[in-house]
Amino acid sequence: MSVAPLIETGMVVDDFTIGEVVHRGGMAVLWRCTHPEIPFPLLMKVPRLADGEDPAAIVSFEMEQMILPRLSGPHVPKTFGVGDFSSRPYIVVEEIAGETLLPKLKSLPLEAAEVATIGISLATALDSLHRQNVIHLDLKPSNILFRPSGEAVLIDYGLSHHTDLPDLMAEQFRLPYGTAPYMAPEQVLGVRNYRRSDIFALGVLMYFFATAVRPFGDPVSLKGLKERLWRDPIPPRRWRADIPAWLQEVILRCLEPNPEQRYPTAAQVAFDLKNPDQIVLTARRQRLHQDSWLTALRRKYSRDTYAPAQKLASQSKFAAAPIVLVALDPTTINGPLGRALRDKLQSTLAATPDARAVCMTVLNNNVGTLDQNPSVSSPNRHVARIVALKHWAKPLGLGEQAISYHVPEALNTAEAILEYARANHVDHIIMGARAESTMRNLLGSVSAQVSAHAPCSVTVVRRREWPVEQAKADE
Incomplete structure (x- = not known):
């Protein structure tokens, strides 16, 4: 391999003019650069190739070159150029104007509301990444930027795993790579193909921001890293009693x-942080102490401690865990259509056992709606709708962690459903189509509006899909 001379200020590389050095890291150097056809700031990342440099720097750079151009959306830096290793390796990306999370470390601990806000942003970014078949595997404050518009941007994909690409890091190295305080237990054991590893790192970050203490310290040996397989962290509320129980639970x-x-x-993490009143609190919420040393030692020498990682090591794909929203009309919830919708939700959940169901009915405040009863106050209607939803869902037999209920107030039912689906990263909407009516024909059906604008798949249960004997009885 014949590599071109080192990058220097003023050089022109494939029409990119090199500016000043922004950062010199352990594996690469960042340079500002410009391009005559790109009207905003750019960064060129160049790997360290001198003799004696860590060989992992080259391999991780190859991984980043493969992964970054495949990613899109506001949570990743846009890629504008890639240089081949046979001549001059580089990656050119947009320069994000915002800051990383590093300056926040000077203000720790943060208030619970701010921890939750950061957690929502990071979970949303991770969800976007996971939906593009990428696991980051190096989530830490210095790898998280925020755009001026507020979106979290995840950077540095040298240690990442793409489920559809060769994993060069796993193929060439046996020791785990990552940042010690944030590595998941299975990652310590060499498992690189599981998206819940990023969720563990997110938990470490939220713990750190809430307490100013890293839950597993900063170990420097493999033995120290493995401790997290069997030793639980001190619960956050032991450090700060004012941390809400729901945040400790998450x-x-x-x-x-x-x-x-x-x-x-990650979408379900964001969902809970946005809806703390819907979180099912378990024994986690009230813990103030670690497990006893005897319990920890038993866990350490148990085969079950290492079994999950051994099981995951052979997996490259992940079971779906979608958020499924079923939108119910209060005028048909107890009739044939309501039963048909429940059957449809049940079959959908049976195919995706890790899914979370959300049951919603909209309190429509439009004077022209059928869902209007002037004799009943709005708060009472809200309670009545929650009770009705829970009664409707009872035959499903779902545990509390698998289902939640929402009754928003809105002038436009379709817009309320769409807004909720967008804000909570809903994967699938199930709803019914009501019978024909003059109002429906004039204004358009709610199901048609949702189907036309939903950010996800929509299943509309129509009249011909209702159980025949029930439909007849209803006529």
Whole structure:
């Protein structure tokens, strides 16, 4: 391999004019650069190639070159150029104007509301990444930027895993790579293909921001790293009694050593942080002490401690864990259509056991709506709708962590459903189509409006899909 001379200020590389050095890291150097056809600031990342440099720097750079151009959306830097290793390796990306999370470390601990806000932003970014088949595997303050518009941007994909690409890091190195305080237990054991590893790192970050203490310290040896497989962290509320129980619940669930006991998806973490009143509180919420040393030692020498990682090592794809929203009309919830919708939700959940169901009915404040009863006050209507939703869902037999209920007030039912779906990263909407009516024909059906504008898949249960005997009885 014949590599061109080192980058220098003023050089022109494939029409990119090199500016000043922005950062010299352990594996690469960042340069500002410009391009005559790109009207905003750019960064060129160049790997360290001198003799004696860590060979992982080259391999991780190859991984980043493969992964970054495949990513899109506001949570990743846009890629504008890639240089081949056979001549001059580089990656050119947009320069994000915002700051990383590093300056926040001077202000720790943060208030619970700010921890939750940061957690929502990071979970949303991770969800976007995971939906593009990428696991970051190096989530830490210096790898998180915020755009001026507020979106979190995840950078540095040298240690990442793409489920559809060769994993050069896993193929060439046996020791785990990552940043010690944030590595998940299975990652310490060499498992690189599980998205819940990023959820563990998110839990570490939220714990750190809430307490100013890293839950597992900063170990420097493999032995120290492995401690997190069997030693639970001190609960956050031991450090700060004012941390809400719901926030401790979320953080400790993210930090479960068995990945199967963590949140299935980052979208579900964001969902809970946005809706703390909907979080099902378990024994995690009230813990103030670690498990006893005897319990920890038993866990350490148990085969079950390492079993999840061994199981995951052979997996390259992940079971879906979608958020499924079923939108119910209060005028048909107890009739044939309501029963048909419940059957549809049940079959959908049976196919995706890790899914979370959200039951919604909209309190429509439009004077022209049928869902209007002047004799009943709005708060009472809200309570009545919640009770009706829970009664409707009872035959499903779902645990509290698998279902929640929402009754928003809005002038436009379709817009309320769409707004909720967008804000909470809903994956699938199930709803019914009501019978024909003059108002429906004039204004357009709610189901048609939702289907036309939804950010996800929509299943509309129509009249011909209702159970025949029930439909007849209803006529």
